[in-house]
Amino acid sequence: MTTLALQHYLVVGAILFVIGMIGFMTRRNLIVMFLCTELMFQGVAINLIAFSKYHANFGGQAFVIFVLVIAAAEASLALGLVVLLFRQKNTLDADAWRELRG
């Protein structure tokens, strides 16, 4: 059995989430922005699995399956949108779509 505490896994998940959030806010490449979203998903998934182990309940792992499903759906739709946006302005810069800010 593991001698690690629950907190170790929570810390790793939190660090991954925060790194993904910083990347999402700072990077300007649309593809890298969506990669950072996937990083945030990773952090959440580690948290969920750790709590699943802690409570000896499979709900956490089932939830990670659904997180993976949503991540896959999000990735396919987002990459389709990225290709579409790239073909419109011929750049991947998120700032090129500044007028969408309203």
Add this chain to the structure above:
Amino acid sequence: MLAAFSSAFGLLLPLAYSAQVLEPAAILALCVSAGIGTVFLLPSHFHPSWRKVGGAILLLSGLTFLFLVLRYTAEVKQTNLHTIYFWIFSAIAIFSAARVITHRQPVYSALYFVLTVFASAGLFILLGADFMAGALVIIYAGAILITYVFVIMLAVEARSPDHQSAAQMMADYDDYSRDPFIASAIGYALMGVLMFVIFDRSPTTLLPAHNPSPAAVRAQSGAPDVSGNTQELGIYLFSSQQVSLELAGLILTIAMVGAIVIARRRVLRLRPVAPVVVEMVVFPATPVDDNPHSIPVYGTDNPTQKAYPET
């Protein structure tokens, strides 16, 4: 080798000063220094040597944080290979996650993200979630990341060489990040709050005694004995999560249809059409003669050339 490292690790642990809780001031100072390091490390207008300084600051604060967490862990007093694997996997995951957001080239970001996925799959195995680790590697590293790399290559390949401004923008938007200072401040503020909450109590070991494992529960109730986490997960999924599972399949189908609809056909309509240059043929393309069976030539200005065959 690993066993020797493990024993050395166990000897080192009691040397560290044992404390119940991480001090909030230490967490705050670490977050501030890591934030400064991140600002310098992100792609920006600074001289490249500043990136090295930022990387050094970030590494130093990471090592300090590692030491603090080790001190926090010291009361567990027990070290085995499991623990060593945890430190290795989490170090790889965090390092490659930092490279994902600080590397200038998107392809390398994607590859470092693959490394993060593998490391967190290792963490999942340590947590006893074998099926989820496999699914993570297959779905993320096998499917989603391949799609990302495809799109990166497609987006670079579709750029025609005569778009100089687009090329400059391409170099520009990967080299300069947007508001690194504000984003780091917000991100590390969130990280500090999370650390306060997580380290607010003494370490709670995984698998507490008051929570019996599902296998033990089922053995008591006389249900058929299954072995392995994967089988238990399958039984759980198909007994109490049936509707959610069907909905997940439906969501995937809808996303597939939506992606096809989004990325289809409009590609050709939106690309700028190059003007068609029509060249007049000054010299006759075919020999001029009076043979009515020669090849008819349409649309020439040459009066000696017959526009139509006389037959």
